[in-house]
Amino acid sequence: MLNRREFVMGLSAAGLLSGFSKLSLAAPGTGNRMLVLMLRGAMDGMDALRPIGDSKFSALRSAITDHADIGFKISSEYALHPSLTYANTLFQKKQLLPIVAVAPPYRFRSHFDAQDCLENGTDKPGGARDGWLDRCVRAMPGSEGLALAAVMPLIFRGGGKVTNWSPPLRQAADDGLLQRLQTLYANDEVLSENFAKALQGEQGGMADSNGMNNAARGAGQLTSMMTAAGGFMSKANGPRIAFVEDTGWDSHRGQAAQLKRKLAELDAGLKAFNNAATSIWSQTVVMIVTEFGRTAALNGTAGTDHGTGGVMFLSGGAMSGGRVLGQWPGLAANELHEGRDLRTTTDMRSVFKSIAAKHLNIAESAIENQIFPNSKNIRMLDGLI
C-alpha cells in the first residue's frame, strides 16, 4: 500500500506521460535550471539599456536622462542604466546578455493582453488556456516547476507538475485538522488535487518555508522572492523551472525617479538570486522579460506610454553573454512602429525556443508541436548558450 505522498506523486507522473506518449522526451538528469523573472507593467527598454549609438536617442530622452551619468557603457552602442551595477558586473563576466527590440507577437499595447500573450506562448492573447512554462515542465519528465506567487500565474497553468509558494502565515498547521480536511477535500472535484498537493508540500519538500522566510527577512519584496527562488532551486529535488514576478514598472509619469528605484531593486534581486544559488549558478539561465517596451518619446508628464519593442535580459552562469543581441531598428520617425514605438525585430518566442532546446534540452519536436505550436516561422535565436 503506497503511503499518501507516493500515491499522489504516482498520479501526477501518470498524468504527465499520457499527453506525450508519441514524442521523444528530454533526457533526464541534466540538471539545467531556468528562472523566469517577469516584470509586469512594461519596463522601458530604452531606459534600462540606453541606445547611445543611435543619434536620435538623445533628443528623444534628454529631459529624463542625465548625460553626465549615462550609466555603464557596455559597447559603443549601448549603456546600462546607472542603477544596474551588479548587472554590469555580470556583463563584464560574460554572464549577462541583453536582447534589444524584442517583444511577444502582440501589438495593441494592453498590459493584460500582452502579458497573457507572453505567458500563453502563442501569437495572441487567449491563444491558449495554459502557459508555455507549464508545457515545458510537461516535456521534462521528472522535473517540477515552482511559481513564487500567491496566485498561480498563467505562464505555469495547465496541469503539469507545478506548485506555487509565497511566504507563509506564522500560524502552525494543526495535523489533526489537516487530516480531517483531507477526507472532506477528497470529495471536492475541483479542489481535491490541489489540496493533496498542499499537504504534500507541508511534509517537507517544497514548503520548507521557514528557512526561506528567515533568510529573506528584512529584504525588499523582490529580493526576498529571488532569495527564496535561489534556495528552492538549489535543493537536490528542487524545481528546474521557477517563476518570479514583480510589478510597478508602468512608468507613465515621473519616470526618472521611478526607474532609478525599480532598476536598483531589480539589480539587487539579481544579486540576491546569485547569492542564494551559487551551487547551481553555472547551470542556470535567468530570463528577465516584460510584456512590451514603451514609447520612444516622452509623454506630457515626464514618463512614457505603452509601446512595442522592448529589452530582455538573459543572465546566469550558463549564458554566453558579454554582448548585445537583436537587431536595432532605429529611432527615426519612419523607423518607429506607428510613428511612436521602437519596432520589434525579434519575436520573444525565438528566445524561449532557443533556451528550451539548447539549455533545457527539450527535443525540438516537442518544442515545435507542443510548447510553441504553429510557430514554425519563428526561428530559434542562435548563440545564446
Place this chain on the structure above:
Amino acid sequence: MKIIQNSHHALNRFGLGPRLDEAEKLRDPMAWLNRQIRQAANAEKAHFSVLPSSLDYLQRESDYLTKRVKQKKADNNMPSRDVENTAKKKTAQQIGFRRVFADAFKDEFLARYTWAATTPSGFRERLTRFWSNHFAVSLDKRAAALYAVPMEREVIRPAISGKYEDLLIAVARHPAMLRYLDNVASMGADSRLATRQQARNKNNRKLGLNENLAREILELHTLGVDGGYTQHDVTEFAGALTGWSVPRPRQLVEKKPTSAFAFYEQAHQPGTRTVLGRRYAESGEAQACAILRDLALHPSTAKHLASKLTRHFVADQAPPAMVARLAKQYLNNNGDMSAVYQTLIESSEAWDLQYQKLRMPDDWLVAAVRVSAINIEAYLRPSLDVLAKMGQPTLTPKSPAGYADRAVDWSGPDALFKRVQAAQMLAQWVGRDRDPLMLAQSALGPELEADLSLSLRRAESPQQAYALLFASPAFQWR
C-alpha cells in the same frame, strides 16, 4: 440542472453569507433580494457618514505636504546621489505619509469591515464590492491612497442601482481615479497651460497628454479589450479628458475649494474630438461627459458588463444565454442597472446548483466573521494582514483591472494551504460559547453534508471545529 431558491442560497450566492439565524428569519428570498435592488440605503449612509469626505482628505494631505516641504528645506544639507540612500529616503517619506494618515486608513477599513460583517443587505454589499473591483484603484499608489476606500463609499455605494453612465462619470471625476491613472497631470499639447509652460521652460520639456485614464476607461470600464476601439480613439478621448482634475495645491493652501473635482480650462485640449467615429464639439468639461455617456450605452459595454456580472455571481464560464439576456436588458433600459439586477436574480442559472463560485479571500473572511460573530473591530489589524498574505490585500490589486474573479486564480496548493492556516487563526477569535454545529447549520443550511457534520461532532475542541468549518470545501464555494 438543479435549481433551488431558498434562503441559504440567497444569502450565500447573492450575499456575503448568513449571520447566525439570518437564514431562518428570511421567509421570502426573492422579496429580500428585490427590496435591496431599489433600497434607499439610509442605515448604510449613516454608518459611513462619520468619515471625512475626499475633499477633507485633499485638504489634510495638502497641509501635510506643506509641512513636509518646510521640513525638508530645513534639514536638506546633504544631497545624495547614492541610489540606496535615495531609495531609503523615498521609503522614509512614504512611511512618514502612512504613519501620519494611519488613523485615517484604520477608520476607513474599520467602517468597511464592520458594515460588511453586520449588514442585513448582503446583496447590496456584493454589488458594491463588484463595482469597486470593476473600477479598481489600488492603495499601493501613494497619490491615490487616501481616496481609494472613500471612492467605494462616496461614489459607488450610492450609485449601484442607478444608470451606469452616472456611476461611470462619478468614478471618472473622483480624485482616486484621476490620481491613480494620472489624469491630474495630463494636458493638451495645444492647451493654454502647455503653451505657456513651453515658452517659459528652459529644458524645452514637452508637456502634454497622458493616455492612461482614457485607455483604462475604454478597456476596463466600458467597451472591453475587444470592444472595437483603436489607438486613435484612446488619444482623442484622452484629449477630451484633459482638464479633469482635482483642486490645485494653491487652492487647497488657501482653503477655497468646495469640491474634490476641478476642471482646468487651461489644461484642456481645445477643439473637436472624434471617438468611435462620432464627433464631439468643444464644450470644455462637458466634452468628456458626452463621450462617457455614449460609451456607457455602447453594445460592447453592455456585453462586457453582462459578462462580468454573470461571471461574478454565477460561474467562471459565464452561461452565454444569461450574458445575452443581461446585455439585452441593459440596452433596453438605457443602462439602468436595477433592471439588470432584476434579470440577474430571476435567471434560473443564478440558482442552479450545477454552477458554483469560489469565494475570494476577502469575501471568505467576511463570511466567517458574519456567521460566528467575530469581533472584527478587535481583530481588524490581523484580518487585514491575513488577507494580504492570502493574496488579496484590501483594495490593493496593483492593477486597474482589479482582482481576478475565477477559482483557478485562488485555488493553487499554496493558496489552499493558506486558507487552512487562516481558518485556524479565525477560529481563535470566535467566542467560546458558540456551538460549532449550529454555526455550520446557519452558514450552510441544506448544503451541510453528513461528512462535515460528523467531522464537526468528532473535533477535538470547539476551536478545531470552527477551523474545520471555515476551511471546509463547502465554505469555500457559494
